[in-house]
Amino acid sequence: MSYPVSPLASPFPALPEIAGVVPHVVRAGYKDWGRCDLTYVTLEEGTAVAGVFTKNVCCSSEVDLGRENAKLGRARALVVNAGNSNAFTGYRGREAVEQIMEQVAAHIGCPKEQVFVSSTGVIGVPLPKDKAREGVEKALTAEPCSWEDAANTIATTDTFAKGAAATAMVGDTKVKISAIIKGSGMIAPDMATMLGYLFTDAAVEPGFLQACLSAANLRTFSCITVDSDTSTSDTVLAFATGKAGNAPITGFDSPGAHAFAAAIHDVCRQLAHLVVRDGEGAQKFIAVSVSGAVSDESARKVGMAIANSPLVKTAIAGEDANWGRVVMAVGKAGEPADRDKLSIGFGGTWAAQQGLPLADYDEAPVAAHLKGQDISIEVDLGLGEGTATVWTCDLTHGYISINADYRS
Amino acid sequence: MSYPVSPLASPFPALPEIAGVVPHVVRAGYKDWGRCDLTYVTLEEGTAVAGVFTKNVCCSSEVDLGRENAKLGRARALVVNAGNSNAFTGYRGREAVEQIMEQVAAHIGCPKEQVFVSSTGVIGVPLPKDKAREGVEKALTAEPCSWEDAANTIATTDTFAKGAAATAMVGDTKVKISAIIKGSGMIAPDMATMLGYLFTDAAVEPGFLQACLSAANLRTFSCITVDSDTSTSDTVLAFATGKAGNAPITGFDSPGAHAFAAAIHDVCRQLAHLVVRDGEGAQKFIAVSVSGAVSDESARKVGMAIANSPLVKTAIAGEDANWGRVVMAVGKAGEPADRDKLSIGFGGTWAAQQGLPLADYDEAPVAAHLKGQDISIEVDLGLGEGTATVWTCDLTHGYISINADYRS
Incomplete structure (x- = not known):
């Protein structure tokens, strides 16, 4: 364990003994x-x-x-x-x-x-x-x-x-x-x-x-x-x-x-x-909640496309409410989605709804949310009843340092 | 164009005029x-x-x-x-x-x-x-x-x-x-x-x-x-x-x-x-050549799984002949592959063949190859006649800096 303890670490809990x-x-x-x-x-x-x-x-x-x-x-x-x-x-x-x-x-x-x-x-x-x-x-x-x-x-x-x-x-x-x-x-x-x-x-x-x-x-x-x-x-x-x-x-x-x-x-x-x-280099824990998909499995795939997007993960690392990158990730998931029904929010505040940026979008609460350690991204596809939540961490210089800056 | 010119840049060529x-x-x-x-x-x-x-x-x-x-x-x-x-x-x-x-x-x-x-x-x-x-x-x-x-x-x-x-x-x-x-x-x-x-x-x-x-x-x-x-x-x-x-x-x-x-x-x-x-933060140009796949399209998908793997891309950034990460990426591609028929090389030197690390593997020519700007990774799946070459760049601190270290 030669790397510093993750800033997102939890103390080890009291686990009961299990008979047998x-x-x-x-x-x-x-x-x-x-x-x-x-x-x-x-x-x-x-x-x-x-x-x-x-x-x-x-x-x-x-x-x-x-x-x-x-x-x-x-x-x-x-x-x-x-x-x-x-x-x-x-x-x-x-x-x-x-x-x-x-x-x-x-x-x-x-x-x-x-x-x-x-x-x-x-x-x-x-x-x-x-x-x-x-x-x-x-x-x-x-x-x-x-x-x-x-x-x-x-x-x-x-x-x-x-x-x-x-x-x-x-x-x-x-x-x-x-x-x-x-x-x-x-x-x-x-x-x-x-x-x-x-x-x-x-x-x-x-x-x-x-x-x-x-x-x-x-x-x-x-x-x-x-x-x-x-x-x-x-x-x-x-x-x-x-x-x-x-x-x-x-x-x-x-x-x-x-x-x-x-x-x-x-x-x-x-x-x-x-x-x-304990993700490599993680500074923020990100929950991506997808609703309105055609099925739960479709929602999971859309969520994973967002959670795997280097551009979304670096945006969160940069504390930037970059909903455009989320749109991109939704679109590349290969699942049913309609640009004009898509809504995207951060920390419970919608940034775009039904395919359009909100006219009265107030970035202040979103900016405050993104400064925290626990980040949520909400996506509503507006198509059906499918939901899923997936979890990831941000993509930081720490990840590169751990994975590139060594010699085996 | 506020970022430094890519170290992999080419000069603009002489392009002929096109009638019409x-x-x-x-x-x-x-x-x-x-x-x-x-x-x-x-x-x-x-x-x-x-x-x-x-x-x-x-x-x-x-x-x-x-x-x-x-x-x-x-x-x-x-x-x-x-x-x-x-x-x-x-x-x-x-x-x-x-x-x-x-x-x-x-x-x-x-x-x-x-x-x-x-x-x-x-x-x-x-x-x-x-x-x-x-x-x-x-x-x-x-x-x-x-x-x-x-x-x-x-x-x-x-x-x-x-x-x-x-x-x-x-x-x-x-x-x-x-x-x-x-x-x-x-x-x-x-x-x-x-x-x-x-x-x-x-x-x-x-x-x-x-x-x-x-x-x-x-x-x-x-x-x-x-x-x-x-x-x-x-x-x-x-x-x-x-x-x-x-x-x-x-x-x-x-x-x-x-x-x-x-x-x-x-x-x-x-x-x-x-x-x-001109990839963001690119320091090395990587060609991934896949052969022995069940079809050309299967070879392309395996190649893209390798080229999209953050762990492979950071390994190349770190000039590390980490063929284990290539194995992992082949295996996750969702395409037919057989661990015991897989061969992996760098710059024309095999590191592993038919599912086993080479006993007489000489890392010196591979290490020299990885220090260069133009990197090749060779993968033979040993299954069929399908081939593909895909291209990517390494994943570096530059990528994180460009994508996270700004405020919009």
Whole structure:
């Protein structure tokens, strides 16, 4: 963590322990750094698992195997390697992942498909098997650690540790969710993959856990962007131990299902925002709210076109209410839009409505809003009922410094 | 032109006069600046026209009308306003364009659909009709000017004037093409729209001229990017006066048709490169060559994903042979790719082949290549016969300074 802490950082929250989940951290020494870099989390028998993964087709073996095994629905352990992403390493990379899965499975006495592995860091270098073997060996007998230790250990170029929690009433039972995440854009040579893990004591069928995670993903992780680039290793996994003792949630007909789904959504939203708040060079947190689209998905795509526009992001960095750049971004999204129905505002003040600049537009409240750290851009397409909110950060000299002003 | 001249600038070339084409420039005073800002080009009767236009759905009235009227195939005049893009100005903007078309048409004695208008500059402010009327009035009787004067007058935030020329043998007749262009990314408050104009003395049917321009566009203007943002006004028009006296080219069966198409392509490629060379903050010109894709269009999309990646562009700015970022960009393009068949090189030296870093990879020639101004990135997907080359520039502190460090 050699970069200054993000001005948008949040302190690490108090995360409850989750029955059936025990985190540990050790030093495998993947890099020559004085910190733990291997996280090992044990999960009691019967734990359900669900996952969402990068759509990048050049993904790592960890993603290939995790995607395949999450479909089986059960997990007993998670191993996260920091410092080496093991991506673009061919069969040698895959062997290293399978070695870890086998080593942990042998110790626990479970099918190796129930051991999930993630790796983050430099790409193109196969994860060293000897270091992985020694690291895992230590981890298997390590003392439990705090959530904050685990959050720090999965991190690479993050400037602060990230966690979130929520609870939900399922029948008469209060279930808990604790979650950690890492990611801050994609900084080479350590590609700052987003890796997120949710742990809950709720009893949930894997199919419903997957439905909750997939739905939340669409409105949270799929709605954030730092620089439009997509890691080859992005992964979010949810684990449910069932130790809370609630009647298992099997679908939306089960008692508490909606509350549980809402809690998963809430945690995912918190985690997603934390990643944006650690965006490379970020000085401002930007929410782009799109309404009046022909569908929610269309609204999301328009929002992402705005949030990915270097011109919009630099305008916000410059505290400039440049609605013309927003018009441009709407128009290039490839989604239905009508110039003459378009309205654009900042911080709740319309600058243009129905395709025309407001005659009595008062820039003073907008200028004041743009000087703050939390910025909102509102866009109404005037076509339908579709809505979406996406989140990003501004594009600053800090981004260039982090990504260009180094030599590998 | 308040920014320093791009280090990638080229001197303005010697462009031949084109029989039947007369450029003029005057000062309409769209902005309070001491320079000409209205360009007026007359075209002799019988001139064929073809056009390609922005796909941005929030386009200007100029684009709407130009797209419509180019289909009619004939042109007598071109008017280009600099300093006000007239975009996002609703019916008042459209009225200003129609006023110019009518004023010029009345003077020439032609249908107003044969008068083409482009505007570039600040958006959201209707083009002032009085200034346009007086400017056009002056232009109608102005003295002819040089191509360089015209190239300077259509420019807004460009740091150098841009022109290109080519010739082709059509039967026994040498036909000439002279062309000018402006654009350097999209700088607000003057959105740096790309406006390009080709003038030839060849006799060409409008349909074939359009076919040549559309084909060239796919491999040139559609293959460049500065910052992934798309102006609401981008326009390229080609005018053919027929004064060279060749037998009219009606299709690829006509003598000289292939030579003419190649010359149009050549001019478009030169113009497209000039725009990239004036990219905001550009220090390096980058050619991304993609081969082995399932189709040419797939190769183009993969190339554009690489050329639009902030992480690839900052890596080049940092003179870092970061092929991992190229892998990431290939994978996110949404096109067929196979991690284990992918090869990546810089300046003709492979860094990774068939999905693995080269064991004997010698970084020295790559490091030397990256220190230069003209950078090439080679990507082979190993899947098929599709190829494309796209061009971009690096992403530097200069880009942020131009786009964020001002107050409008």
